[in-house]
Amino acid sequence: MSTARTVLVVGGGAAGTAVTVLLRRAGMSVDLIEAKDDWNATAGSGITLQGNALRVLRELGVWEQVEASGFAFDTVGITAPDGTVLHVQDDLRTGGDDLPATVGMQRPQLQRILSDAVRASGARVRLGTRATSLDQDGDGVTVRFTDGTERRYDLVIAADGLNSATRAAIGITAEPEPTGMAIWRVAAPRPAGLTRTDLAYGGPAHIAGYCPTGDTTIYAYVVEANRDRASVPADTYAEEMRRLASAYGGHWPEITRHITDPAEVNYTWFDRLLVEGSWHRGRVVLVGDAAHCCPPTLAQGAALSLEDALVLARLLTEADTWDDALFQAYHDRRIRRVRPVVEASVQIGRWQLDGVRDADVPGLMARTVTMLRELP
Template sequence: MADSPHRSVLVIGGGTSGNALTVLLRRAGTAVDLVEASPDWKAAAGSGITLQGNALRVLREVGVLADVEKDGYAAEGVAVLAPDGTVLHAHDEFRTGGDDLPAHIGMQRPRLQQLLIGMVGTSGADVRLGTTATAFAQDDEGVDVTFSDGTTRRYALVVGADGLGSTTRGMIGITDRPEPTGMGIWRAPAPRPAGVRRTEMIYGGRCFIAGYCPTSEDTVYTYLVEPARDRATLDPAGLADEMRALCENYGGAWPELRAAFTDPSAVNYTWFDRLLVEGPWHRGRVVLVGDAAHCCPPTFAQGAAMSLEDVQVLAELLTGLDRWDAGALDRILTDYHARRLPRVRRVVDASVQLAQWLLEGRRDADVPGLIRRTLTALKELP
């Protein structure tokens, strides 16, 4: 058996949560290896991301907030529009990260990934790309991990930050799987039309939601939400054409945005999924964070925030732990789950409820009340 791993951590997955956790643990002096299945982790998928205040609160601790503010776009509130582009209602947003942070910043997702990669690179973590974990062998003192390149290393703790399709989740015997909610979403980047300085959404028309969020001084990301389609029937070469067809009758900024949908490779189509692992998020010395443990429709734009809060809480608990023996780690990981589950459940349930109301065409639903209750609760520290 290999030597005692002391305070060493393996992070599986080099996305938002895995990178942020790596930086926070390295800052506390913990030895961290990070493995990422993709050989090119700079090529982050996705056109844009909305970072709510509680996500910004964690990114400030990670050390990238200044660059996020510089490279992203702090939107000037939210507006709901009629299909013809008429503004029906505009309002300021809840500042879920506190009054000293923007309500939300939109930014290009690949740029956020680059910022986090930069922090990982200077943290001193050992990073291996194009590598996956294929087996775990645990005992009371550590975890022997076998990797796809045939090597084996020993760690005190393994963290599965490998997303919605997490292999770590299945490898430790957690049988929960994502479930589709019945909705699909089209996303694409576009140049920012003059005058678009806030997130704007249309409820109705051909789509449930047609919206866009500024992601820089020059760009926005757009999204169209509709009933889920069989993804196997979609022609990759026709994705831009389909997105143009979906928004052709919308007014306001949409005619200008529609003209920008010309590159099918820039269009992304996915389903809305729901996942919440209700039971423990760990088995022995292997624990899940972020989308590996929970995900929800992006109706509240809280996916990244919930994942970032996970790693902040986990890093805080691990940093305060004097001894990493089996009993102490089990108590910490149980505490982590107890702190995160009620908050995550609130967001998952509210996000799914809002999506369900849209599917059902509920005109009498208390959407403002649901939003107010959910976002007000998120102002409290996790």
């Protein structure tokens, strides 16, 4: 394969940065555009990275920075709403026995690590830039940008997220659908003795949980049925999350007293997306949330996106010809792994919304997570 091939990556999140680093390592010419002027201004308080995500981050060469920046742990606790610990179980190390089961970290810190890796790779980065048109033929894609420039590429990789403009531009009509649940998230100081994720089911929310993200930080969240967004003004976010969180015991009273600034609280609906059929049209191919998205009930969103990047980059690097068969092979390989995770993540939430008390949540989670230990 000629190393002169040129690739445009649209979107600078986890999938876009990962595929950029991998393709640059293979000697390809890669441009990355990101609509934000500052791609490190990432919203969100924290992120839970399971072992299969850590496996890809190690492949990218950033595992040491992630390990130093986050908080690794290998167990998860189940508590009653009053904080009583009911059960602690070992998490499966889906990335292999030489990696932790889970690392929690501040989401902006992960973004900084990945964006630094892109810069170091030698990719050309253009922030505050969007593609305005994609004109393709059998050999490549001519892309026009918001700054008036134009360039031709052998391939365009759409990594521009759940509401991907690129997906719509190439005629894929799939759209995200709300699952009926919503999550409140906030960053907070880490209480003494908090060294793993604990999940409380029941109380005024469906789930109340937290995840350590460093030596001194956590992110905490409560999950409830979604509300009309207009009924939740942004200036009431802290008040609303504090009201829900105040019903929980254990570490929650200390966490709750730090929920004071509405600007620091994030409120998001859970969405589901799975593009059916192929994930490409001609020389434009989807990765990450542009192709699939699921509720965070299994904490697999970032992991699946990173795996997409790894699989696509390997296929592109190893192939002499970039054609429909190659891109379909990428889809076929990923859909077998992505579909069960999306469906399980949605099902767990549906059982909670419907109040199904005898649902086999542990069994479904175990079956799904065990599958993820296999290489993508």
